[in-house]
Amino acid sequence: MTLNNESTRKLTGAIELLLESSSRINEAKPRRYWYPLSLASYGVEEIVEALDSLCSFRTTMWEKTLQFERQFASYQDCSDGVMVNSGSSADLLLCFLLTNPYHPLLSNGDEILIPVVTWPTQIWSAMMAGLKVRFVDVDPKTLNIDIDDLEKKITPATKAIFLVHLMGNPCDMDRIMAIAKAHNLLIIEDCCEALGAEWDGIKVGNFGVAASYSFFFSHHMTTMEGGMIACSNQEVAEQLKILRAHGWVRNVDPTNYDLNNYDIDSRYAFVNWGFNVRPTDVQASFGLHQLQKLPQFNQRRIELANKFFKFIDAELYLSRPKSSPKASPSWFALPLLVSLDAPFSRKEITNYLELKGVETRPIVAGNIAKHPVAKIFAEFNEDTYVGADIVHQQGFYLGLSPFHSDEDIVKLIDCIQGFLKRY
Template structure:
């Protein structure tokens, strides 16, 4: 057994984030305040959007976009089955019906032909998921949506730093939700951001983020002419981001380019090492995009092995290597089977990828030695189980 355990993920945090959080705590602002305002402004500038609204998760951001668009009972929202359950859950939460599409087996992103087949008169929104940091075919998706007056809300949980044909994700569709969860490229512990160029959507989201209050706490307590008085204009939610999290986010955004450079370096090392290994298929990357490299996902050619993907992962675990799988398809989960009639076999490309994929350790804090240890341990298992 190898000595050092290499975890699937480790955050890249230093004294700058720590000092920023301490500064926030010492200021007396623990909840939504000046740090959130600063983070929102910096993020909007970064992606080029008119509005950026900080929330406590990407899930909250997607939910708020659907609420702001007035989507509910009797409506349909299309997304992919190859995503985390939150993408579909928010559709259910607003009372709409989740409609799933299959994926392109090369990019793992939404299949455009299947998407077009699934659009009906009840379709009110499409939620593309930029899998692993590679953008979906947004030109085709936006064209289909505009022809039918359908909203497009991107799930960009993996896609900060991603560009599609030279344009930043976050400044392409009607609205975009980002994740700053502990494992993401930009980390605030928990957190997210919604970007949009639509003034009406932005105002609705802003109000719904904090209980439906007409003015947020920062405005009410910092303006010398402000008062205790507020009004609930809609039954909103508790989705606001605290200043402590935003303090981390500001520093993470400041060093995002540095972190992305390291991610690309590691991705290149993995690709070079595995591209000549016939039992491993390395990620496909389109030419006209900038990949955020949130995940490095390999596909096992299981037909060339004596064991399946799950057993392969068990052997890597025995070698002290942490891995993951992205994702268990939505249509495999009991809730969606029982309530929407999905069955195994409905989305063959999705199932093909699910049965073969492994996400390797992949984060800026990795040393070159750890990267090569990952490669060696994967190759060791392949040598043991090759047919």
């Protein structure tokens, strides 16, 4: 912080006033949803820290980003964090790391296995990086990759698995690691919905080469937009930093690259291809404070989800994802499946909830092979996905925010009971 105590105190007072008046204005507006998908999780500390960056003219990637990266790595129990401007950019760099021309771990055209129910940028990233995506079905009971189908999809060309711990429910890492070992497959993990989740006491994201995280508004913590790649390998982190910023050596140790042997100005030295997906220090300002609040946020998410799931577990026609006893989920939202023998459809219950002021969403893209994009790419049409079709037709989710009250969950349960008692 470059702001002194006096200016911080005055700013804090002014921001509190602003937040108070904006919440009064918002409360006076008619609201479509009393139970929205997400609620703001940042406050005065994040705003003052961001203003500090603006007032000190340190807005682009600078010391706060470095500090946030170090603190995130420490939270994640790994050695390196590389912050980027979104979770999608984190997925993109993860995949380009694999086919990185400077030091490729895989070759163009190698097969990578990806579950067919996920956020689509996970898939686009692998395709754009030149890998051949083979889709794996999901298990509707967990929403995660169907491990029997995963085993079936392995061919001599398969070189990697790109996992996702959907909705914060960890995949069965014992089985997956055993399969990866047996077939010599690299693992990368999309943890964009699973920050803080653990498998057998180990945080997800620590099982493969590296892992991605998203800090979008509704996620476990937010930097407005933003993302991170975490890993425990300095060389990997260095390659990611080069890919993050133009293929430039600026944020890494230039002595690794024999720059003296080239007729170039070492301040502008390019050693690889790359993007510009750098974050700003304004985003990192949010990250520093949100990370401190993350353990309480996650604890509260779990408390609220458990309360809600206790009700769901006693219901006949609705179910929620099952977790292994070895898993400690870090719920991203409240995902539900309407049972196949229910006397009502997913559409009927979600329409009812929407009318009653409860915001709903499908389980991300559902079966991505059912989207218009599947017409463009052959890989979408190589198989059928029975589990993903169930999630696609029967699944939906409700929001989960640490700022929802216990009373909100009681009201939500009452609302759902109001629908179920018709049957």
